[in-house]
Amino acid sequence: MAVSRGFVGRRPTDSARVPPGQYVTRDFPVLSAGPTPYTPLDTWDFTVRGLVNRPVSWSWQAFRALPHENITVDIHCVTKWTKLDTTWSGVSLDTLLDAAPTQASHALAFCDGGYTTNVPLADLRGGKAWVVDEYDGQPLDPEHGGPARLLVPHLYFWKSAKWIRGLELRQADQPGFWEMFGYHNYGDPWKEQRYQGD
């Protein structure tokens, strides 16, 4: 480890909340791998499929009628920004997964626009993950993933897939979009699992 001459650096003000290598931003940066899809709500649905007896789908209306929770969490992007105390409203993955009993161990989220990302099912259960449709008290903006996105705040934010349309439950793990392009398969920000090999 070579010291960078003349570098002092700032220390995170709250290292209990800011993972290593992250800095706090007040903005909400927008990073996407492709164009923003605009799916009409009357054709939108959310589906749990794959290793289930029968796939389960919710229309937008049915999804909106599911019990919603208000969520305040810190989010951490692999590009190094962290945003504290973001507020969302959405449906717990516990609620959605309870409707589709499964022996699966992994989920592959699929989205409008073709994006995918993989998450172990254990990381989606136990009050740790949601499908959110409101941010900061307003309907989720398309550039932030509206009408609905995954929210898995304990993993880097690329796992919180924008424009989500459902989960494919699987017995075997299958890397998603960024996971195939060199990013870490799991993505724990507290272990700095940014890239393959971390």
Added chain:
Amino acid sequence: MVSKTVETPRVTTIAVAIQDWPGHRAGQHVDVRLTAPDGYQTERSYSIGSAPEDAYVSLTVERLDDGEVSPYLVDELRPGDEIELRGPVGGYFAWDNELGGPLFLVAGGSGLVPFRSMLRHHRASGSRVPVRLLCSARSLELLIYREELIKLAADDLVDVSVTLTREAPDDWRGYRGRIDPALLAGCRHGCFGA
């Protein structure tokens, strides 16, 4: 670090000589890691602005006033200093000759950096695919790589268009205003070549 080139008052290109550099693809980035005397470290990602064929790896860095790494790279770092890089990283936003084309590249501000890598690679690899670049800057003075873009646009295959969003010279013949669907639709002729 071997040299610094001031691109605009806020943007500087730093060229780095790296032992055992594995090579990169145009469009990839690196993570720059800085270490303080007490062991504190921080990293930021920067696009590579040099072509795979270039002698040095160059990064073009915009200085953010409230930044932690960019003011150090722009103000403090000097030739002879060592910096720690990790990479190259990223395989999605990349172009190489074998991928073919045509290419339509749209960038604002420092978003131009990975495209310079692609444009240089386009030339160095003798690619015959047409390239259209549309870039947005606040003013002509704040357009990075200005001289190089003019030279690159001399190639019949490369079409460079610039739109200026804040101020433009009286005799400006390029676009004005932010990139929007109408400007994209009208983007047919390069202003440097016209």
